[in-house]
Amino acid sequence: MLFLQLLQGGVQTGALYALTAAGFALIFGATRIFHFAHGAAFTLAGYAFLMAWNAGWPWPLGALAAIAVAVLFGVAIEQLVYRPIGRHEGGFFTVFVAAFGVSIVVQNLVGMIAGRGFAVIDTPLSRATEVLPDLWIAPVFYVAIGVSALLFLALSLFLTRSHAGVALRALAQNPDLIRTYGLSSTRLSILAFALGSALAAPAAILTGMTVGLNEAMGHHVMLISMAATIVGGVGNLKGAALAGLLLGIAESVALAFVEPQWAEAVSFVVLFGFILFRPSGLFGVAVAR
């Protein structure tokens, strides 16, 4: 029963990792911008919902506020940070350092405004009950699975059935061709940041309910997102989501075999294994040189 319990916990955690990683992969895949501040969007969304919740707002309004904050942040950083750097032909490291700086600023601002330390979205959804002997499941498990599945379905439909979605995929393939067809790569880039950041919001809200929030949690989120992007195949949305799920499961199920202190390391052993034996990731395409 321990294994089943750990598997259940892993699926719940993995579903949230998958949402965050998919957002990061969507942005990176479409724009090739290493958006390290994606973790900051996650943190901001979580705190936005927390404040709305504590202020007595109904949860749909709070969720909308969280999504709006994440989207605004994503679009703002694209317009105010990455675009000027791009205009001056700044390289990968310039973008990385700028994004890292933004995430530090956000961390400190959140600490100053919302207070330093642990905060939690207090809801009975996170309280588990014993459904079978030694198997405890909280309602938030079903919510996490449902929300993740619904969002991935919606995202898949958007990317395959809508003009904007197809154009986003085209932007990832060939930005020059996009311009030839008269489409604006700037607008598509903004759309990628808006969608990718919006995906972080539900994950942040559910994480705030189960794990709690603190202003420094963005770095951990980024670590998982980066690992999932590499394991899934750089730029591949489906791969990143599946890898996020796998990393969550691996982190949890590992406790059946090793001490808890090694649980996080297991995720990175998985990452290391992929880099060594399948560097193109789960769904990446190997390129011959």
Added chain:
Amino acid sequence: MNRPQPGRRALLGATLALPFLGRSALAQGGEPYVLGTLFPMSGPNAEYGTVFTAGAQLALQHIEADKVLKRPIRLQAEDTQALPQQAVVGMTKLANVDKASFVLVGFTAVSKAVAPVGDRAKIVMVNGGAVGPDLSGLSPYFWNTIPLAHLETEALLPYIVGERKLKRIALVYVDDPLGDAILGALRDGLPKAGGTLAGSFSVPRTAQQFAPVAARIRQTRPDAVYIASFGAQQSQIIKQLRDNGISQPLLSYSAMNLDSVKNTAEAEGLIFTTQKTDFAGGDAMTKRFAADFKARFNSDPGTYHVNYYNAVWLFGQLAAMNEAAGRPVDGETLRAALLEKREFDLVGGKGRFDDKGNLTAAIQVNELRGGALTRIAG
């Protein structure tokens, strides 16, 4: 030909030299003593930095108001993020650039990392927040104004095992010197008190998911669970253990004395140890501290505030002794003054330091009820 060039250079030179001229003049009239702090001011443990600093600031306010010293004190903060590497960088700066003679530290791993640097530079380091037992005697210049972990578990275990009949204890501990120290203290102390360590689970400092740990703990069928962590992580552990079917009493040590823990609904009933301080019925100094703290920070003080207040107040007393004797104020003279006097009026009553620079203090066992602490033993 343009002649004003030398004049401009002279003006520029004079402008640049002004701060140094000022410093020289200040030195004659009283250059500030530099008192360093090595606290986490950002990251998941930043709440401690804010708490520690508040205690120190109030002591500075009182030292200035009472005109304890002839020279002012400048507080120089270095952010450690509770990480040893950052702390060593900060300590090196405090020693070499700021020329601090007295540095406040916290966190076991940080304290152990900076102690050799402070020892070499003969800088007094005072810990009011970390409780690793091996912090005692770390250096002649390393002092503690907080009772260390072995004293806290020694006070807790007889009550838990003897009076509450909670014999099987499971431990969740952070993988760092503090966690290892608590593990050692429970391994030694539980059998002596008549209990057993039902299981021990170490977690990394960065871990945030504890539902799987809760599943492992449930399997050990404990009577109570001891949590040895710090910062945001300890509230995360409490919440996730409670959410995932751990209904047994939760136990811990003084690191739980934080507002974020008290405000966590799942922490209701948490039992933990702190040093004994009676703010209401205490001496005049303790009453003044409690009243002024409330006035300045609009909240009630806790034990960390007391510890760092006492550390800075102690500096004031030791530096005043040296000033009166016409001695310079540095690490060596501060230590000499401590060993000479030993007993000081501090918040919480008279405090006595032993040969290793440890302040002896009584311990009490508290229970968290409705967001407030109730003393239940000690």
